[in-house]
Amino acid sequence: MAERSTAAVDVADNSGKEPLTAEAGKATSDGVGTETKADTEAKAAGTDIKGAAADTSAPELHSGHKLARRYRLEECVTRLDGFSSWRAVDEKLRRAVGVHVLPADHPRARPVLAAARSAALLGDPRFVQVLDAVEDNDLVYVVHEWLPDATELTAVLASGPLEPHDAYQLVSQVSQAMAAAHREGLAHLRLNPGSVLRTETGQYRIRGLAVMAALRGISSDHPQRTDTEAIGALLYAALTQRWPYETDAYGLSGLPKGVGLIAPDQVRAGVHRGLSELAMRALVNDGATASRQDQPCTTPEELAKAVAAMPRIRPPEPAFTAPEAFQRTTYTQGAYGQPPHRGRPPLAPGPAAPVPPPPLQSRTGKALKWTVSALLIAALGLGSWQLADTLLKEEKKSPPSRSQQKDDDKPTKPASKPITIVNAQEFAPDGKAQKPGQVKLTYDGDSSTSWRTFSYIDGPPFAPSVKKGVGIIYDLGSKQTLSDASIGLHYGGSYTEISLYATDSLSPSVSASDPVGSFTKLASRKTTGKSVDLTVKSKAKTRYVLVWLTALPYSPPEPNYTNPYKQAITNVKFTG
Numbered sequence: 001m002a003e004r005s006t007a008a009v010d011v012a013d014n015s016g017k018e019p020l021t022a023e024a025g026k027a028t029s030d031g032v033g034t035e036t037k038a039d040t041e042a043k044a045a046g047t048d049i050k051g052a053a054a055d056t057s058a059p060e061l062h063s064g065h066k067l068a069r070r071y072r073l074e075e076c077v078t079r080l081d082g083f084s085s086w087r088a089v090d091e092k093l094r095r096a097v098g099v100h101v102l103p104a105d106h107p108r109a110r111p112v113l114a115a116a117r118s119a120a121l122l123g124d125p126r127f128v129q130v131l132d133a134v135e136d137n138d139l140v141y142v143v144h145e146w147l148p149d150a151t152e153l154t155a156v157l158a159s160g161p162l163e164p165h166d167a168y169q170l171v172s173q174v175s176q177a178m179a180a181a182h183r184e185g186l187a188h189l190r191l192n193p194g195s196v197l198r199t200e201t202g203q204y205r206i207r208g209l210a211v212m213a214a215l216r217g218i219s220s221d222h223p224q225r226t227d228t229e230a231i232g233a234l235l236y237a238a239l240t241q242r243w244p245y246e247t248d249a250y251g252l253s254g255l256p257k258g259v260g261l262i263a264p265d266q267v268r269a270g271v272h273r274g275l276s277e278l279a280m281r282a283l284v285n286d287g288a289t290a291s292r293q294d295q296p297c298t299t300p301e302e303l304a305k306a307v308a309a310m311p312r313i314r315p316p317e318p319a320f321t322a323p324e325a326f327q328r329t330t331y332t333q334g335a336y337g338q339p340p341h342r343g344r345p346p347l348a349p350g351p352a353a354p355v356p357p358p359p360l361q362s363r364t365g366k367a368l369k370w371t372v373s374a375l376l377i378a379a380l381g382l383g384s385w386q387l388a389d390t391l392l393k394e395e396k397k398s399p400p401s402r403s404q405q406k407d408d409d410k411p412t413k414p415a416s417k418p419i420t421i422v423n424a425q426e427f428a429p430d431g432k433a434q435k436p437g438q439v440k441l442t443y444d445g446d447s448s449t450s451w452r453t454f455s456y457i458d459g460p461p462f463a464p465s466v467k468k469g470v471g472i473i474y475d476l477g478s479k480q481t482l483s484d485a486s487i488g489l490h491y492g493g494s495y496t497e498i499s500l501y502a503t504d505s506l507s508p509s510v511s512a513s514d515p516v517g518s519f520t521k522l523a524s525r526k527t528t529g530k531s532v533d534l535t536v537k538s539k540a541k542t543r544y545v546l547v548w549l550t551a552l553p554y555s556p557p558e559p560n561y562t563n564p565y566k567q568a569i570t571n572v573k574f575t576g
Contacts, residue, residue: 061086061101067141068134071099075454077562082106083215087146087560090131096146096559097131100215101139108217109140115210116142122184126177128197128207142211148559150197150205153234154250155556155564157193157241164272166202167238168313171231171278173204175307178227178300181209187223189213191230193237193250224299231303232282239264239271244283274310281306416483419574423475425506426451427546429515434470442472442569450490450568452561453552459565460494460551468515471548473506476574479543482522484575485534487547490568492530497551499524500534502542516548526551547572 061084065073071088078085083102090097102109116133123129132143153170156162162170174196178188188195190212197205213219220226236244243252244261255262261283265276281297297303421443426436434453441449453470456462462469476482485500501519511517522545523534552567 066091067099067101067139068136071097071141071143073099075560081216083108087562088143090143096148098144098146100142100144100211102141102215104135104138104140106140108214109135111214111217112142112211113140115214118184118186119209119211122181122186122209124177124180126173126203126205127181127209128205130211144207144211146559147197147199147205150199151556152562153193153196153198153204153238156198157237158251158554158564161241161268162238163316164275165313165315167235167272167275168307168310169202170196170204170238171235171275172304172307174206174231174234175300175304177204177206178231179304182224182227182300186210187213187220188227188230189218189220189223190216191227191234193234193252196234228282228297228300228303231300232279232297235275235279236264236283239275239279240267242267244279272313275313278303278306278310416575419476419480419482419576421474421572421574422477423506424472425475427471427473427515427548429468429510429512439472442572443474445571447488447570450570452490452568453549453566455557455561455563455566456552457563457565460553461497462550462552469548469550471546472569472572473503473508473544473546474572474574475506476543476545479541480574481576482536482540482542482545482574484536485523485545485547486571486573486575487532487534487569488571489527489530489532490570491553491555491566492528493555494553495526495528495551496532496549496553496567497524497526498532498534499548499550500536501546501548502540503544503546505544508544516546519546528553545574 061073061076063073063075067073067088070090070092072091073086073088075087076084077087083100083106086099086101088097088099089095100112102112113133113135116130119127120130120133128145128147130142130144132141134141134143161167174191178191181188186209188206188209190208191206195206195208195212197207199205233244236242237250237252241252243249243254245254246257247254255267261280263276263280265271265273277294278297281294282303284296297306424439424443426433426439428434428436435451438449438451442451451472456466458466482500482502487498489496499516500522501516502522503519508518520540520542522536522538522540522542525532525534547569549567552565554564555566557564
């Protein structure tokens with residue numbers, strides 16, 4: 001069996017272990033940040049495709065920078081290999097866009113321009129559209145659509161495998177779209193869960209057609225087979241929530257080492273048999289599958305035809321709630337209470353039955369009632385008198401207990417008092433601040449305002465190579481005895497880890513390797529909710545308090561925060 005193609009096994013693993021079929025690199029939100037096997041082979045051959053790129057530094061761009069006096073850069077989502085990718089705003093049309101920027105002398109600048117212009121000519125709505133491809137003086141940039149209502153397949157699969165109907169729609173739409181692209185001579189070569197988006201209407205959109213591969217200098221001798229295997233990997237992941245290789249990638253666990261590629265219906269119970277066989281036909285595309293002697297699918301066109309030949313998988317039936325049981329109305333006895341008569345008059349009512357007299361209405365009965373009532377009153381009075389006499393005697397005999405005396409003599413604990421925050425400053429020991437202008441929103445008393453972190457790819461704990469943590473130092477005005485802290489958060493889920501430290505100023509001098517090593521730790525806690533209370537066990541007296549976040553929870557991507565791990569502090573209160 002021929003060697004598997006490279007793009008389908010492209011991974012984003014930060015464990016440091018080299019996978020069997022791809023070298024792990026750093027994943028990015030737009031899917032252009034992983035190093036593939038093609039890169040490794042080029043290095044081994046002495047033609048390192050990154051060599052020239054390493055000599056070309058990325059342009060010095062920043063948030064607020066404008067390209068062509070029109071595209072205002074907002075947030076950098078990728079920066080590597082001499083290029084950067086941004087979320088930006090098209091001020092002319094007042095809409096969000098994405099922008100890839102690289103120097104004009106970058107060795108991949110010309111291929112990127114050519115790939116972007118070819119992809120723009122396709123005009124297929126199943127792909128994220130390229131809006132502009134420009135060479136402007138010393139910069140080359142590509143502008144593409146930004147879909148705020150779409151969710152990466154990576155985030156969709158984080159909550160579990162897809163239903164058979166959704167997986168059927170995924171492979172059907174993606175294979176048909178890639179078949180149309182290959183008919184125009186365009187390949188993707190980097191199809192993965194990060195490059196497939198699902199809209200709110202259930203449609204799938206593919207981003208980075210030809211451009212992602214050009215940005216990373218990837219090519220293939222068999223582009224159709226490469227993309228077909230990649231679609232098979234997407235279907236495999238959708239059915240099993242596992243990556244069909246031995247390396248973990250895109251938030252998915254890989255297959256156990258040494259077992260080889262096994263069919264999805266052998267990995268997870270309840271997998272649709274037809275879709276399982278289809279995934280194997282696309283993945284093992286140089287020979288028959290392990291389960292049946294079906295012909296492999298070596299092109300997206302063949303895969304699309306195989307999907308169309310399957311019995312259509314219908315969506316699940318909507319849940320049906322049974323109506324409440326019918327309650328028969330009780331009518332007053334009479335003509336309206338009788339059942340209707342069809343074709344004959346109703347029967348005449350018979351004579352009324354005599355009503356029996358109420359019980360105990362005779363002289364004997366009345367006397368008996370009065371006698372019983374008098375006896376009950378006498379018994380109640382006697383019992384009440386005896387109970388009261390017993391309680392008075394017991395009260396005179398027993399003196400107050402020691403525990404009661406101690407409770408009466410014990411002084412009441414003074415209630416904790418709130419401590420006023422007079423100032424605050426973001427703590428960024430690596431020099432890369434999050435949102436310093438939003439710090440005051442954490443103690444303005446308004447829970448609807450907040451200070452937000454950036455969004456990160458890995459989590460919940462920060463990757464040590466990326467950040468040691470993020471936080472804010474609060475000035476209490478003078479030295480205060482701190483006992484408790486209440487911190488409101490914007491996101492729940494997975495977990496957030498928060499610690500309190502006492503510092504000596506708003507801007508303490510720290511070590512980059514251990515920024516909080518010289519501080520006094522007061523309290524620490526993990527939470528999955530949207531608020532956390534921390535109690536300082538030892539009486540700590542300090543003026544400056546650091547709220548330090550070392551783990552951020554997972555939440556779905558948002559328009560301005562495309563990576564999954566992020567947090568926001570809404571309200572901070574200290575008490576002494």
